[in-house]
Structures are given as C-alpha cells and as structure tokens.
Amino acid sequence: VDEFGLIAKYFSPLTKGYAGAHNLTDDAAFITPVAGKVLTVTTDTLVEGVHFLPHTAPDLVARKALRVNLSDLASKGAKPFAVMLNSVFPRDFGSDWIGRFAAGLSQDLDAFDCCLIGGDTVASVGPLTIGITAFGWSDPACCPHRSGAKAQDDIWVSGTIGDGGLGLLAAQGKLPDPGGALQSRYDLPEPRIALGQAIAPWVSAAMDISDGLLQDLGHIGKASGLGAEVFVSLIPLSASYGHSGYGGLAALTMGDDYELLFTAPADHADQLLRLAQTANVDITRIGRMMVPMGIICRDQDGQDVTPLRRGWQHFS
Numbered sequence: 001v002d003e004f005g006l007i008a009k010y011f012s013p014l015t016k017g018y019a020g021a022h023n024l025t026d027d028a029a030f031i032t033p034v035a036g037k038v039l040t041v042t043t044d045t046l047v048e049g050v051h052f053l054p055h056t057a058p059d060l061v062a063r064k065a066l067r068v069n070l071s072d073l074a075s076k077g078a079k080p081f082a083v084m085l086n087s088v089f090p091r092d093f094g095s096d097w098i099g100r101f102a103a104g105l106s107q108d109l110d111a112f113d114c115c116l117i118g119g120d121t122v123a124s125v126g127p128l129t130i131g132i133t134a135f136g137w138s139d140p141a142c143c144p145h146r147s148g149a150k151a152q153d154d155i156w157v158s159g160t161i162g163d164g165g166l167g168l169l170a171a172q173g174k175l176p177d178p179g180g181a182l183q184s185r186y187d188l189p190e191p192r193i194a195l196g197q198a199i200a201p202w203v204s205a206a207m208d209i210s211d212g213l214l215q216d217l218g219h220i221g222k223a224s225g226l227g228a229e230v231f232v233s234l235i236p237l238s239a240s241y242g243h244s245g246y247g248g249l250a251a252l253t254m255g256d257d258y259e260l261l262f263t264a265p266a267d268h269a270d271q272l273l274r275l276a277q278t279a280n281v282d283i284t285r286i287g288r289m290m291v292p293m294g295i296i297c298r299d300q301d302g303q304d305v306t307p308l309r310r311g312w313q314h315f316s
C-alpha cells in the first residue's frame, strides 16, 4: 500500500466527518473559529526508545501519543476537539502494524471526543516517531499560564505521583508489578480534561507533570519569579507505589505522571476540592509558593531533603 492508499484506508475514517478535514484529501485543514473561544494548540513528539520502549504495541503507541498532548490541553483548561498527526514509520512496518496503530488512535479519539484533521505520513530508516498537534477551545478568561503563581499560593497536584515512572521500570522488567497497575499508568496516562476545565477559573498557574514534579514545579517558579516549598509527606502515592519500596521523595523526580500541577490562593481550596470531586479526581495540596527563588523539599521534621536531580532532561 502506498502513502495515499494508507491514508485513505486507515486515517481518513478518523476525521469522523469533520468538514474542514476534507477527508484528508486536501493540502490543509480548515478550522472555523467558535465565537468567544480561544483556540489553544499544543504539540508533542514521541520517539521509540526515548518516550516508549521498542516493540510497544502499535495501538498503545498511538493512544499514548494522543493522551500526552491532551494532557497539555487539559492543563490550559481547554476542551480538545481535533488533532494533526505526523508519523515517521520505519520502512519495514507493514500495513498490519499501521492498521493497528490507526485502530488505537481511533479508539481514543472517540473516547476523548476528538477527530483527526490532517498531518503527514512518511517512511524512514530511523526510529518510529509520532508527532501529534492537538487543538482545543478555551474560555478566554480561563487560560492558566505557568507565570501566574503568587507568593503564598497553595501548590496542588491531581491523582497520584510516581506511578508512571515506576511503570517504566516495571515495563523494563526491573520492578515487580503484579496486576500491571504501574505499567498501565506508564502506557496509558489519563489526561485530566474535565478537571482542567473545571479548575481553570480558580487557579493562578497550571501545567501538566511530564518530566518530574520538582522539575516542572521549577518551570512554574521560574516563570512566576518565585520559589516553592514542597512537603514530601503530603505527596499522594498509590497503593501500588507504596508497595514498591520507593519513598515519596523519589516520586518527585520521576517522569510520565501526566497529572495536573497547579497553584491557587489559599481561600480557593474548598472550591477546588468541590470541583475535583465533581470531576471524580483526587487533588492534594503539597506545598506553597514562596518569595525566595528555588525549590525546597522538606520532610516531616521540616528538614531540607531536596534532591540534587529534579527530573528528566533531554539534553544532559
């Protein structure tokens, strides 16, 4: 099957009738603005051997690539509606592999009420590489940035921290994972879309955690011109994480959480907890923003236990 045959067979159906996608037969897609909304756009690329293990099932590759992008939109309070897909498939991948990839993508596009509106498909000798660009609509008054945190704001996270990082170790056979709970957090992160939209009017800054909580909190601190204090004993950990023998401090530097990290004035706490309950996601206060720059982690006795390495970096 050639490029155009592949697109017609496997990817055109994923437009799910979106008129501006023209069934993936045109040079560009057309997005009609929605009155009173901001178009919010993000892109993330996954490379085999860097973001997922070699020989990962094709449907899981597609679903993770979509979900990490939707997680970014969620952190900005956006409701996703469309994506573009840039795929670099190794030359020896047959149409069976690509068909299973498209089926996985279709499943999650349905699950998150999105469609495919365009992209590019090439064959290469390099590793499998999947780039997705995701589009969402936001309320213009509720687009949280990294830069809006204020001194004394509470720092919150959604869900539990560290499971994705341990999931990678489990997938590599380095950690027992009975039932596969940890690996499923690594393979299929859950973008917090409903929560992100609900809390957007009430937060001062927000992002999703992809490269380690401490490192990503450092981004909020830097952008906001502030430091932060994090209390390790408050970090929410899952039962599976607890059984692993790793402590809360280790969870702060592991990647692949795809939970929301946000700051808010202390008097918004009750409202945030109510909204999180409605969205059916736990949220936990883990610290506060402070005037002195830098991130400090404290144990139960108030001792400084800040680790030297904060998270994952591509160029180090």
Ligand SMILES: [Mg+2]
Binding pocket: 071, 072, 207, 208, 209, 210
């Ligand atoms: Mg992000």
